[in-house]
Amino acid sequence: MDPMTGTEHPTRGIEQESPSELPLTSTGVAGELSPDEVTVLQGLKTSGSAFTFHQLQARTRLSAEHLETALGGLREKGLVAQLNTLIPSYSYRYPGVEV
DSSP: OOTTTOOOOTTTTSOOOOGGGSOOSTTSTTSOOOHHHHHHHHHHHHHOSOEEHHHHHHHHOOOHHHHHHHHHHHHHTTSEEEEOSSSOEEEEOOSSOOO
């Protein structure tokens, strides 16, 4: 409710989840995610920083082939960005406007 006018704003009365609280499940924020994609996304999201391929591989314990496939899928869905660095790094990217 707006204290100045006494009117209610429809969008303000709705509880909204912040992006950091969104579930990372196979039916989560970007539709269907594979278990490997969920593992990679959780690793990137909880760290808050970028990782190289080998750092991600050590963090997620995925094989190189599975990690490459997961990163490719996440990049296509817009959930992971490849940073333009000397050694390619990957970062979590929220697909929309974070509130």
